[in-house]
Amino acid sequence: MNIDKGLIQEQNRKKKEVHEEKYHFLSNNLIRQGIDIPSILQKLSDFQIAIPSWALGTGGTRFGRFSFYGEPATLEQKIEDVGLLHMLTQSAGAISLHIPWDIPKDFKAIAELAASHNLIFDAVNSNTFQDSKNARESYKYGSLSNTDKSVREQAIEHNIEVINIGKKLNSKSLTVWLADGSNFPGQSNFQTALMNTQESLEKIYQSMPDDWKMFIEYKPYEPNFYSTVIQDWGTSFMLANACGEKAYTLVDLGHHLPNTNIEQIVSTLMLKGKLGGFHFNDSKYGDDDLTVGSLRPYTLFLIFNALVFGMENNPQNPNPAWMIDASHNIKDPLEDLMQSLEAIQEAYAKALLVDQEALKIAQLDHDVVKCQEILQSAYRTDVRPLLERARLNSGGAIYPLEVYRNLSIRKKIVDERGMDTVASGL
Numbered sequence: 001m002n003i004d005k006g007l008i009q010e011q012n013r014k015k016k017e018v019h020e021e022k023y024h025f026l027s028n029n030l031i032r033q034g035i036d037i038p039s040i041l042q043k044l045s046d047f048q049i050a051i052p053s054w055a056l057g058t059g060g061t062r063f064g065r066f067s068f069y070g071e072p073a074t075l076e077q078k079i080e081d082v083g084l085l086h087m088l089t090q091s092a093g094a095i096s097l098h099i100p101w102d103i104p105k106d107f108k109a110i111a112e113l114a115a116s117h118n119l120i121f122d123a124v125n126s127n128t129f130q131d132s133k134n135a136r137e138s139y140k141y142g143s144l145s146n147t148d149k150s151v152r153e154q155a156i157e158h159n160i161e162v163i164n165i166g167k168k169l170n171s172k173s174l175t176v177w178l179a180d181g182s183n184f185p186g187q188s189n190f191q192t193a194l195m196n197t198q199e200s201l202e203k204i205y206q207s208m209p210d211d212w213k214m215f216i217e218y219k220p221y222e223p224n225f226y227s228t229v230i231q232d233w234g235t236s237f238m239l240a241n242a243c244g245e246k247a248y249t250l251v252d253l254g255h256h257l258p259n260t261n262i263e264q265i266v267s268t269l270m271l272k273g274k275l276g277g278f279h280f281n282d283s284k285y286g287d288d289d290l291t292v293g294s295l296r297p298y299t300l301f302l303i304f305n306a307l308v309f310g311m312e313n314n315p316q317n318p319n320p321a322w323m324i325d326a327s328h329n330i331k332d333p334l335e336d337l338m339q340s341l342e343a344i345q346e347a348y349a350k351a352l353l354v355d356q357e358a359l360k361i362a363q364l365d366h367d368v369v370k371c372q373e374i375l376q377s378a379y380r381t382d383v384r385p386l387l388e389r390a391r392l393n394s395g396g397a398i399y400p401l402e403v404y405r406n407l408s409i410r411k412k413i414v415d416e417r418g419m420d421t422v423a424s425g426l
């Protein structure tokens with residue numbers, strides 16, 4: 001499914017006047033505050049967020065899954081969907097593949113297809129939380145942490161295979177998220193599980209090319225309900241340090257117990273040069289995988305404030321890899337992703353408005369009221385015209401969601417693929 005760029009431009013022309021009005025009102029205010037608008041616009045245009053190949057279909061729960069019409073049934077169609085998203089928003093310039101759900105049959109053709117949509121391949125994701133058909137061993141009692149050496153070997157081999165697939169697509173990183181843990185007290189020896197995991201990760205690490213990074217993701221609970229081997233950032237950080245300098249911690253917003261101070265975790269990791277990647281979503285209760293910014297936009301802003309500080313002050317930390325890791329169970333996945341992209345860019349733009357110098361002075365003066373005023377004055381600014389302008393400058397749609405609806409894109413996708421297609425994977 002391809003849309004003509006001319007159609008987007010036509011839609012933009014209709015909205016140009018409204019946008020100009022809003023943009024000038026905002027830019028006048030920002031100029032008065034001494035804000036460097038061209039630099040913010042450039043940063044917004046440069047900020048690219050990867051879309052995982054499992055995000056183009058609806059997600060589900062253990063109770064069921066309700067497919068959305070016209071879901072991409074093949075990897076080619078998933079790439080087309082991300083391409084469409086990128087064309088409209090100009091901020092989704094990468095796709096993150098999940099192996100084994102999305103193993104390319106023809107690598108050259110897949111690489112060319114992605115390039116034709118201006119997409120690169122972000123981190124490749126391994127999967128040892130499910131058993132593959134005809135697999136020699138089962139992950140029922142863990143993968144990299146398993147007490148059975150032959151299970152661990154199978155899981156290590158799988159990760160190495162994922163690296164090899166990634167190499168063919170010019171991906172530069174591997175994300176490891178382990179479901180390993182235990183459901184009942186006494187079921188597992190914590191120390192044995194941790195040491196097995198560390199040794200397994202070290203073996204995978206040794207198979208990584210020099211210019212690759214390994215991202216170690218953590219999560220406190222689920223699918224196991226009593227203990228998880230890599231349960232928190234400290235455990236991930238420790239394992240990354242044990243592996244070496246190419247290994248990093250990956251923070252997923254939804255992978256924390258309620259009220260965890262995620263902005264502080266991000267700060268600590270960037271200070272230590274170990275924040276490798278970040279997964280966006282939102283949640284109310286647990287790992288809900290809801291649309292980014294749908295529940296806690298202020299928390300997201302505070303996290304971005306820490307990220308922006310780190311990006312500007314911590315040269316020891318490479319630029320993190322950004323990815324949306326959400327599920328959108330009942331929405332059109334593409335519309336949901338557009339809402340997420342908008343929320344991420346919005347939080348980022350607001351964080352870029354924070355007067356870091358003034359904040360530092362207020363902190364040194366112990367002027368707590370002023371500190372809050374500085375943060376909230378940035379947060380309360382309606383930055384959407386900046387996002388619109390950045391998209392316009394990059395050739396995207398001023399209002400992507402509106403264009404998507406005005407052009408009846410979902411209907412066109414359904415006409416092409418049919419009502420009953422089901423995304424492979426979840």
Ligand SMILES: [Mn+2]
Pocket residue numbers: 217252279325
């Ligand atoms: Mn994640």
